[in-house]
Amino acid sequence: MTKLIFMGTPDFSATVLAGLLEQTDYEILAVVTQPDRAVGRKKEIKMTPVKTLALTHGISVYQPEKLSGSQELDDLMALGADGIVTAAFGQFLPEKFLKSVDFAINVHASLLPKYRGGAPIHYAIMNDEKETGVTIMEMVKQMDAGAMISSAKLPITDDDNVGSLFDKLAVIGRDLLLETLPAYIAGDLIPIAQEEDKATFSPNITPQEEKIDWQNSARSIFNQIRGMYPWPVAHTFLNGKRFKIYEAKETIGEGKPGTVIVKTKKELIIATSDGAISLKTVQLAGKPKMSITDFLNGVGRTIEVGDVFGK
Incomplete structure (x- = not known):
């Protein structure tokens, strides 16, 4: 059984995590997600979707404001995980954390190398793209720049918005990850380097x-x-x-x-x-x-x- 640390925050991430939890080949040792935040007009403290799902499965949850240099990082590295899977986590991972496991991969909601960054779905729609998708990639120190393991495409229609695409891509990302992981772990998939000259970026909306x-x-x-x-x-x-x-x-x-x-x-x-x-x-x-x-x-x-x- 492959031991994993899962890192993610919104519903997109929770959909991916739910897929992993349904499998018998993986053990989720811990979940890392963003701290609980005050939301809405009443400023009520709300747990992230990933935290909510993890707690229902009795999984330990870590919520460092900043992972780098934290006690939580030391604790996570001591768990003995084989790999890290991230999906819309929202923080950079320290290089020593990446090197502490056999593999670290990310489920990213764009067709890399286009739209690296935190708002790929927003920019794909705003830039009138006709398609988007999900890329499974290896994690490196540079943002969303790791070698690509697999990808899947999805057309964008005029009826789509950020919410509808998030829902669609979450399912695609979940299925693509579950399809990709066994072959990747077995060494049957060779990651392909991204073409840097074709990279575009999607920073958080200002x-x-x-x-x-x-x-x-x-x-x-x-x-x-x-x-x-x-x-x-x-x-x-x-x-x-x-x-x-x-x-x-x-x-x-x-x-x-x-x-x-x-x-x-x-x-x-x-x-x-x-x-x-x-x-x-x-x-x-x-x-x-x-x-x-x-x-x-x-x-x-x-x-x-x-x-x-x-x-």
Whole structure:
């Protein structure tokens, strides 16, 4: 039986961990995940999905704020694991930790060498990619730069957003890992080095990137909105108040960018530099998230054609 340390944090990671736990060939000695955080308006402390799953299986959980130089690192290295499997963990692993096991591999949600970094799914959508996927790679000191062991592709449709792709890729990543691990451990798979000149990066989304620029095209703004849904959520401003746009669609229309060009009881359309955006699910600062119909029949009923978003 192969002894593993699993490292991950969100639902994507939990799906991969659940797959490993169903197998009889692996023993999960410990799980490492990010510390519990305060979430939501009420700032309630919430366990990560990986921690929740691990505890239901009686697995020891480690949550160092920073793994490097921690007591937790020493404890993990003393467990005698054969290998490390990571999936959306969110921290760099110290080189001595990587060298303490026979192998260390990562389940990464992109087709490497494209989109190394912490937000590969977000950027794939925002950049209007037509496909994405999962790559199983060896871990090295440099971020997501290890040799590739296996990969699987998935088309991106206009109906996809970050949430839907995370769910799809989690299942693909789980299945690919379970298919890959036995042959890799047996030495039957030869990893392939990444082509460095083709590497692109997907750092964590910045607050500035969340802000909509109505001077962009409708296609670009549509991709930005779905590339940030359900998190961190794209926003604009309305009469000086932050206005989040969770869901929208491209449509036909002309006007000064940011200007309301159509308003009915069920529809609000805003012009861009090329085409227009029809809002579907929104949230004005201080108000709950709601459908555009509920918004227009409530707090948004004073909006008129000619009003400008972004100010």
